[in-house]
Amino acid sequence: MMYRQVADAIRPPRVAYARFPFGQPLGEPGNADQQRVIVEDSLEMLTTATEPGTVEALPYRWRREDYAKIRKDRA
Numbered sequence: 001m002m003y004r005q006v007a008d009a010i011r012p013p014r015v016a017y018a019r020f021p022f023g024q025p026l027g028e029p030g031n032a033d034q035q036r037v038i039v040e041d042s043l044e045m046l047t048t049a050t051e052p053g054t055v056e057a058l059p060y061r062w063r064r065e066d067y068a069k070i071r072k073d074r075a
Helices: 004-010 033-050 069-072
Strands: 014-018 054-057
Touching: 004 054, 014 033, 014 069, 033 069
Parallel strands: 014 054
Antiparallel strands: none
């Protein structure tokens, strides 16, 4: 999900959203590390969300994180 206001309006069961530019909800084209981190965190949220309507903002900022390091630290 790209906008929290939309998530609040349509009230899906669970939402992970990133504050990324419109049209790039998983990150920059060609940045596999960034996309992998976003997908992993979104899937993790599906298993940890206990309340219907949970909306979670992912903590990442556009082009300011070292996603390769994040993935390495998780391994």
